[in-house]
Amino acid sequence: MFIDIAKIELKAGKDGDGAVAFRREKFEPSGGPSGGDGGDGGSIIFVADYGIRTLTDFRYLRHYKAENGQDGRKKKQYGKKGEDLRVKVPVGTLIKDFETGGVIHDMKEPGEEFVICKGGKGGNGNAKYASSIRQAPRFAQPGTKGEERVVSLELKLLADAGLVGLPNVGKSSILSILSDAKPKIANYHFTTLEPNLGVVKVGPEESFVLADIPGLIEGASEGVGLGHDFLKHVERTRVLVHVVDVSGSEGRDPIEDYKLIHEELEKYNEKLKDKKVILVANKMDLPNSMDNLELLKKEISEVEDVIAVSAATTEGMQELKYRIWELLSTLETDYSTYDEEYVEYIEEEVPDFTIRRENEDYVVEGPLIENMYYRTNFQDNEQVRYFERVLRDKGVYDALKEAGIEEGDIVHIDDMEFEYFE
Ligand SMILES: Nc1nc2c(ncn2[C@@H]2O[C@H](COP(=O)(O)OP(=O)(O)OP(=O)(O)O)[C@@H](O)[C@H]2O)c(=O)[nH]1
Numbered sequence: 001m002f003i004d005i006a007k008i009e010l011k012a013g014k015d016g017d018g019a020v021a022f023r024r025e026k027f028e029p030s031g032g033p034s035g036g037d038g039g040d041g042g043s044i045i046f047v048a049d050y051g052i053r054t055l056t057d058f059r060y061l062r063h064y065k066a067e068n069g070q071d072g073r074k075k076k077q078y079g080k081k082g083e084d085l086r087v088k089v090p091v092g093t094l095i096k097d098f099e100t101g102g103v104i105h106d107m108k109e110p111g112e113e114f115v116i117c118k119g120g121k122g123g124n125g126n127a128k129y130a131s132s133i134r135q136a137p138r139f140a141q142p143g144t145k146g147e148e149r150v151v152s153l154e155l156k157l158l159a160d161a162g163l164v165g166l167p168n169v170g171k172s173s174i175l176s177i178l179s180d181a182k183p184k185i186a187n188y189h190f191t192t193l194e195p196n197l198g199v200v201k202v203g204p205e206e207s208f209v210l211a212d213i214p215g216l217i218e219g220a221s222e223g224v225g226l227g228h229d230f231l232k233h234v235e236r237t238r239v240l241v242h243v244v245d246v247s248g249s250e251g252r253d254p255i256e257d258y259k260l261i262h263e264e265l266e267k268y269n270e271k272l273k274d275k276k277v278i279l280v281a282n283k284m285d286l287p288n289s290m291d292n293l294e295l296l297k298k299e300i301s302e303v304e305d306v307i308a309v310s311a312a313t314t315e316g317m318q319e320l321k322y323r324i325w326e327l328l329s330t331l332e333t334d335y336s337t338y339d340e341e342y343v344e345y346i347e348e349e350v351p352d353f354t355i356r357r358e359n360e361d362y363v364v365e366g367p368l369i370e371n372m373y374y375r376t377n378f379q380d381n382e383q384v385r386y387f388e389r390v391l392r393d394k395g396v397y398d399a400l401k402e403a404g405i406e407e408g409d410i411v412h413i414d415d416m417e418f419e420y421f422e
């Protein structure tokens, strides 16, 4: 099985901080608190899209970041929300936690959206903290960080189109020109012993998977030669790219060759005869090819198209690429997701704070502390009191007591030290 894998790093937007502001009005000299809330940070959202067939692009673009929210402003104006970042992934992509390998989500529904990283929540402005006893709050809530994650994307690659034909007709040569694959190419039969898969890029976001299987010979459907075992790959493709040596350089007749392979395919699986076929007349650079091409076109009418190419000069290769793509676009995608047993991803609860001992002292850490701490002005008594109140409300004091703290012990919060008093 061929699996496309990409590791990417994602970072949702941080929210904007709340604002501290006071209204100044003619008839209300003291003014009221008017700081607006910060805008939420943008989230990162995966979108399952049929147009994308592989994870190739994720190997080059590894970092994704959604926009930050803007800070709140005066006059209760909210900060602007950060723009969400939508990232298209192929239908069937498995999103795994990079560390544990656990499956976070299976993008199996076309068009489906999944929020992988939530943006930070906008902080409240001081207007939100006004109350009958605290009429002029001088603090605003800091915003929280956006989620960050490292994930791996995995996709079982299924070939969209399969190259079939007799040995030595140039299948691997064609694959090597159209795709990123580097198959072995040589002038003898059965150079290719195992199927090769390559990703063919068609546009900035469009690509398809092309497979090259070992050459087929008469009796392949009954197991003669090498091709038989690999015909199952061909069964699952949507388009067959049937290659013949149109020059007949090995003393063969391209029309007979086409028929021979066509019959073998049909014998192997009845359904194969219903597959759309593009007939590739390769080796156009060699003598006799022009005449043979005419005969081929006249004789064989059941194919979608006959395309004359030369893998040696690359003539016609672009046309072939677009023709395969065009045909694929008209056909339903028969995707299937991973069938492998997979490990469930268990989300780790991140506690608001943790307490640990460092020698005789106590250290309080965690997102709650970080978020509060970096926006509190410790010169301002009111803000300090608010900070303390949040610590108390969130259970930091209780937790310290539980950890055995006593009067006069030292508590570290970030780079600050406090003496503990009841
Ligand atoms: N002159 C000429 N030679 C070609 C062309 N395409 C392929 N060849 C040559 O034909 C030989 C066979 O090419 P491969 O691409 O290995 O053929 P294949 O169909 O993959 O062969 P198997 O893997 O053995 O089934 C090589 O020597 C190629 O260089 C072409 O368009 N013109």
Ligand SMILES: [Mg+2]
Binding pocket: 171, 172, 173, 183, 184, 185, 191, 192, 212, 214, 215
């Ligand atoms: Mg080959």
